[in-house]
Amino acid sequence: MRLATLTSGGDCPGLNAVIRGIVRTANAEYGSTVVGYLDGWVGLMEDRRIDLYDDAYIDSILLRGGTILGTGRLHPDKFKAGIDQIKANLDDAGIDALIAIGGEGTLKGAKWLSDNGIPVVGVPKTIDNDVAATDYTFGFDTAVSVATDAIDRLHTTAESHNRILIVEVMGRHVGWIALHAGMAGGAHYTVIPEEPFDIADICKAMERRFQMGEKYGIIVVAEGAVPKEGTMEGGLGEEDEFGHKTFTGMGQIIADEIKARLGYDVRTTVLGHIQRGGTPTAYDRVLATRYGVHAARAAHEGNFDTCVALRGENIDLVPLESAVAHLKQVPEERYKTARSMFG
Amino acid sequence: MRLATLTSGGDCPGLNAVIRGIVRTANAEYGSTVVGYLDGWVGLMEDRRIDLYDDAYIDSILLRGGTILGTGRLHPDKFKAGIDQIKANLDDAGIDALIAIGGEGTLKGAKWLSDNGIPVVGVPKTIDNDVAATDYTFGFDTAVSVATDAIDRLHTTAESHNRILIVEVMGRHVGWIALHAGMAGGAHYTVIPEEPFDIADICKAMERRFQMGEKYGIIVVAEGAVPKEGTMEGGLGEEDEFGHKTFTGMGQIIADEIKARLGYDVRTTVLGHIQRGGTPTAYDRVLATRYGVHAARAAHEGNFDTCVALRGENIDLVPLESAVAHLKQVPEERYKTARSMFG
Amino acid sequence: MRLATLTSGGDCPGLNAVIRGIVRTANAEYGSTVVGYLDGWVGLMEDRRIDLYDDAYIDSILLRGGTILGTGRLHPDKFKAGIDQIKANLDDAGIDALIAIGGEGTLKGAKWLSDNGIPVVGVPKTIDNDVAATDYTFGFDTAVSVATDAIDRLHTTAESHNRILIVEVMGRHVGWIALHAGMAGGAHYTVIPEEPFDIADICKAMERRFQMGEKYGIIVVAEGAVPKEGTMEGGLGEEDEFGHKTFTGMGQIIADEIKARLGYDVRTTVLGHIQRGGTPTAYDRVLATRYGVHAARAAHEGNFDTCVALRGENIDLVPLESAVAHLKQVPEERYKTARSMFG
């Protein structure tokens, strides 16, 4: 058999571990060969590809962040218009099955290819952990770890200077990274997109801390945090494709408001890109490797139109459709649990 | 309500995060107070205890390894003989419910107390990840991370010196740490207790590597690894309480045998105690905190004779009995997946 | 003998290690007692102090970021006006010598006290490594390590997305952190305050990389970087107390300019406070402990009006005056060496 794979969308620690898992499983369990298309769908359309051998190089990529295949973005219209080209390219290269590694958009594209007769298996990739079909996605644990390390460091500097520190983390539509990093980092308040915040409630929590004799506070804010309707003057923002209002620099906005209301020294740190790059954690390397192994097996066993997913301790195959059905949001109960640790 | 808690058995990163989760939830959600017995069951028998307040000190223990309550071991016979004392002590202290944090032995003790009329909730603690009722236990991710960091470092030193390096990790009865650290660390062979090893198979895998032009190998060995019947002369060992044969220094035994058979330079590193101490990973802090919150809730809602357990994304309550029913071993499929990454 | 100590100015990993070094040396080598004034000079003026014992608590602070004594700022005029109060407070507390731990401003204050008859030993503290009298200061290695870890992570994300990433690090007046983190992190260009930058030169270096087939670039920018006279329109900024022009958000300014000139995708990450908080590196713990030991010895041996300083492998005593004589800037040769690693 001859497999093809590609990575698409934003980068995420663990992509190379998936590729390695696919290549080694294809080789060790089935004696198959693997081709990698470069730069996501773009490379598939333009027939830019490399052969991936089960060699020392592939062995060495386990620890590397990013993706050795590169990634890219292609407009859905262009993508759909290119279906004949894609089919021709796969035929010419003698590809029997395609494993697409990517986020919501990529998996939607994969589903569309599958509906158009191409044998496809999907591997969910989202650093934000917002794919509904799977318990966790690789890259998420690394992002949470990096953010938690940063928060650990910020405690002492905030305490020494009697400051409130706002830490803005990734999460435009869902608050998983903020929820976990806030809990792991012992934040005194955490704001997530799923629960519009009331600035008065945040201020109250900070005041209570200072009244109790504490001299500092750490607040974790997901970049997609939104104020509760009517609670913050001038908190406008714009609606995005999902109907969410988004605000640029929400961490700073909250910082300014707390400072204005309480007079404390408030500073903001935006963690940014360091959350999505670099060596994956052990957890993410194991999860990504298992995804790769199971995707290769699914392809060899003819289980197409599916997506690998972590369910409890197991990697299951779920219908590709279910993987893109809806965003997985932080449930109310999880936020309630987080709240009990605030303050 | 007035809760008591204690930690028992070997230490494990995350114990303090559980205690913190209990204390803060009892306070924030129910306005209750919490007492901590010192040194496990021993402190409960001897009525040595401290009050745990939801203060800056409790807040600060999230990152600390070990347990602020200390731990200890008590012979089951002495423990059972002391039931009247235990009941009297809990009565005198006005305790309404007891949350016992510990491994298999501790949870069996907790079950026995529950059967004798004491309201008990259990929190499973095992760095080896061998409790059947839960997907993962806190401390395991930290142990795997520490072992993986070590393996990462050993690759380059093995490669520069054309050596085979054996890394012996924890796991007397189950191979979860070896399985995950071996996969995350890109080991070329991993030996676990559940799959008795054939030294000839290990040697073959190493020889194949050197024939392919590789110049080194990393082999991860769980301390409880055992040779396949009849494959290793002199591989005797002794039977332990579970009927497993154990060998002291199995890593070194395997190293000696490979050296004798193949003539390569083979060295052994025993990771030892560094796997179970120190600051927990972000993953373990979140899991342990959630365990604490849910155990406190279970106690307040009268759900006794239960144990908290991670099931997929959720913390469930399972019968205390089921938590100690049997050791959770590495399933065959997981080891097969690991094998595809060997070599 | 009875010593007093205090920490003043911005926080810095290793402050607690100095305090611990002082307390344990005073106790172990001389049988003396130590008092800690809170919140820097402010606490000394207001006679707020605690006794510091050589106990388990002092032992435990070695790893903690921040300062257990707190820090604060006091206007030099107020400070000088309070000289009688300071003397009275030291007398009342029976203090024989004062060890002042702080940056340039603090050491100037210490010198002034010394000139006014108070027995003082100084310990230089500057995360920026800009004190002339000493080879290195504690906190600097930690800041460089944190920045380097971040840069390591940014390489793969920049590469996967064909981006130029600007990393803004601390260093308002000197470029030591940028110089070392840029070299350790394999940056492709590093901008420091000591060498005004020519934006055209930076652009040329980036273009050369892309022409050579590389697909990304990492540029490290000290926050105090300044453009070469006449090279950047609108690059105005304001003069600070040292006569340097400073610019807010110089990383972003450079990013915008590169984007405008070359059209590449350029992003900025501002590392901020995470560089100055948290557990010190092993290097900083050793240096800070040695500073503490030698400062305590200097005080006991009557070597006042001095400052401890690292010179090669040794801790020397230098005149307090020399420690504040001038800012230690990055020498031209060091920047030339760094340049050879660019591109």
Added chain:
Amino acid sequence: MRLATLTSGGDCPGLNAVIRGIVRTANAEYGSTVVGYLDGWVGLMEDRRIDLYDDAYIDSILLRGGTILGTGRLHPDKFKAGIDQIKANLDDAGIDALIAIGGEGTLKGAKWLSDNGIPVVGVPKTIDNDVAATDYTFGFDTAVSVATDAIDRLHTTAESHNRILIVEVMGRHVGWIALHAGMAGGAHYTVIPEEPFDIADICKAMERRFQMGEKYGIIVVAEGAVPKEGTMEGGLGEEDEFGHKTFTGMGQIIADEIKARLGYDVRTTVLGHIQRGGTPTAYDRVLATRYGVHAARAAHEGNFDTCVALRGENIDLVPLESAVAHLKQVPEERYKTARSMFG
């Protein structure tokens, strides 16, 4: 000009950073080319070499432990007997100068080549920090950091179990790693080869801790530690080439003795190979890069028969002879300072 380089002896984090520094400086500052001989002196004798270009590959090795050139050992007699072959090989390859990177043995070999008319520059490499001519050597900071991380983790496990933990670190002839890791890790006693230990003194220190209410102890032991004459029965050991007595497993020997004398629970952890592998710290990357740059410059400027060395903040050139004159031992004053932190 055409340079050659090679790495010889045990591996050490930072070797690749030196190679990278040489190649990039030769290219950027002088437009020269560089050749790398494989596996140390062996490759030079057998004329096995590769061209090293200033490309993306060389750029990427900064973070890699080990050495891309491999290393090896050659008996001095064979080495000297091969001098004509070495000269012929260097001539055939058109080499103008050789940069030898290695420890004491390698630098002695380099000196001998230099005395025989070959233009040589040396770069000192010793993870043990025992080269007299230089303040610090690369790899040392990484080893200390790894050991310190391990000690940090061991504190809590020792404390939770009321144990004494012995940590055996590298250092066969000198105690620099033990001294620094012991001080950075807050060890309660540190044993180094330079100061033969009195087991009774160690026991007294541990007893004092337990009497003061502490419940555990951490003792760092350099592998080359030796007992004071007549203090330990059966403490035999064998004399090595330097006339030192060495003992296998000195950590365990001390553990057994403390247990026998005091009855405490004492355990041993041997850190082993993890101290010398893996990604170098930021400190070591900077030092190694600077060594590479200055060695390349020395070669181009005709400063042969020299060795690069860190002196304070600067990289100096010292006579090659002085680099191998004697082992740099821990001075008495440093050990006295360490002692003040014990207990």
